[in-house]
Amino acid sequence: MRQMELKILSEGKVLSGDILKVGNFLNQQIDTDFLKSVADEIAKMFSDEGITKILTIESSGIALAIAAGMVMGVPVVFAKKHKSSNVDGEVYSTKVHSFTHGTDYNAVVSRDYLLQTDKVLLVDDFLASGNALKGLVELVAQAHAELAGAVVAIEKKYQGGGDALRDAGVRVEPLACIESMDEHEIRFCQL
Amino acid sequence: MRQMELKILSEGKVLSGDILKVGNFLNQQIDTDFLKSVADEIAKMFSDEGITKILTIESSGIALAIAAGMVMGVPVVFAKKHKSSNVDGEVYSTKVHSFTHGTDYNAVVSRDYLLQTDKVLLVDDFLASGNALKGLVELVAQAHAELAGAVVAIEKKYQGGGDALRDAGVRVEPLACIESMDEHEIRFCQL
Numbered sequence: 001m002r003q004m005e006l007k008i009l010s011e012g013k014v015l016s017g018d019i020l021k022v023g024n025f026l027n028q029q030i031d032t033d034f035l036k037s038v039a040d041e042i043a044k045m046f047s048d049e050g051i052t053k054i055l056t057i058e059s060s061g062i063a064l065a066i067a068a069g070m071v072m073g074v075p076v077v078f079a080k081k082h083k084s085s086n087v088d089g090e091v092y093s094t095k096v097h098s099f100t101h102g103t104d105y106n107a108v109v110s111r112d113y114l115l116q117t118d119k120v121l122l123v124d125d126f127l128a129s130g131n132a133l134k135g136l137v138e139l140v141a142q143a144h145a146e147l148a149g150a151v152v153a154i155e156k157k158y159q160g161g162g163d164a165l166r167d168a169g170v171r172v173e174p175l176a177c178i179e180s181m182d183e184h185e186i187r188f189c190q191l
Numbered sequence: 192m193r194q195m196e197l198k199i200l201s202e203g204k205v206l207s208g209d210i211l212k213v214g215n216f217l218n219q220q221i222d223t224d225f226l227k228s229v230a231d232e233i234a235k236m237f238s239d240e241g242i243t244k245i246l247t248i249e250s251s252g253i254a255l256a257i258a259a260g261m262v263m264g265v266p267v268v269f270a271k272k273h274k275s276s277n278v279d280g281e282v283y284s285t286k287v288h289s290f291t292h293g294t295d296y297n298a299v300v301s302r303d304y305l306l307q308t309d310k311v312l313l314v315d316d317f318l319a320s321g322n323a324l325k326g327l328v329e330l331v332a333q334a335h336a337e338l339a340g341a342v343v344a345i346e347k348k349y350q351g352g353g354d355a356l357r358d359a360g361v362r363v364e365p366l367a368c369i370e371s372m373d374e375h376e377i378r379f380c381q382l
Binding site: 023024028030031032035059063067069070072073074076077078080110113 | 214220222223224227249250254257258260261264267268269300301303304
């Protein structure tokens with residue numbers, strides 16, 4: 001999506017430690033007009049798929065998931081992050097390793113909100129090592145629901161998480177895909 | 192808002208410990224069509240106020256804030272919760288006591304996202320003791336921005352937080368206001 005690339009180039013900042021700061025429009029301050037355009041694009045990508053539910057994980061994916069859900073007219077479900085694995089039988093749960101924080105957490109969702117009859121679209125803001133998305137894929141599998149694919153605002157392709165998911169048969173659609181970046185230049189993938 | 196009251200009566204559950212569970216449509220699973228109606232109502236309430244920004248706090252207020260921001264066409268800013276008070280000079284920060292968890296945290300927002308020229312609407316899901324909202328009011332004051340008021344999906348009036356804010360001159364608009372509740376009955380405020 002050219003609009004996402006332009007937004008990254010004009011408002012994003014590359015910080016040391018391989019961090020792309022997009023707090024200005026995507027993370028901490030949300031440009032809602034831009035978000036609406038992004039949601040329209042997501043709805044178009046998956047318009048023929050009969051999506052019944054969007055699944056995201058708290059908290060940075062919520063804004064994009066809600067916008068997409070409003071445009072597509074489907075409910076949005078949040079997986080929650082729990083430190084403890086001590087969860088009862090009323091939830092689906094899977095362990096996720098956070099590359100950013102170097103710790104593990106459990107992604108948890110109530111069984112009531114993910115049904116066998118659902119066709120699920122995963123939505124998140126960043127895709128890097130792909131651990132969070134892999135966790136959501138696992139939750140969908142535990143529910144015996146159907147997975148339509150995953151949309152992410154920004155994929156850092158060089159971290160390999162997106163391609164690992166594609167190799168596993170998941171349709172992964174980034175709205176912007178970064179081939180490489182440093183403080184001087186951001187290069188987008190040639191699609 | 193009668194629609195919110197009906198939704199609470201039909202899908203909410205009162206649990207022990209004074210907990211109203213609305214995960215089914217407001218918290219963990221979001222009914223996006225309903226959310227759109229709620230956002231329309233919020234936009235109508237504050238249509239004459241010249242709102243330039245919506246401020247919420249992660250993560251349960253994000254969905255409602257994003258929906259309202261999309262309808263009103265204004266940016267949404269998230270205050271973040273930090274355990275440490277060791278924050279740099281680039282942020283506004285205030286200590287908040289979490290009644291639910293019995294701990295303190297710092298509500299933090301970047302100075303870049305809250306400007307003196309802003310007219311700010313606060314949005315959150317629940318208003319009980321009011322500590323989170325009081326923290327957001329303080330952040331707006333630190334930025335010397337103008338406060339238009341606060342919208343909450345559900346006010347638990349008997350916990351007093353809403354009236355304390357009103358006494359301090361803040362316009363507080365609940366979409367549903369609960370006078371009392373137990374496992375057998377939820378009573379709404381007479382407005």
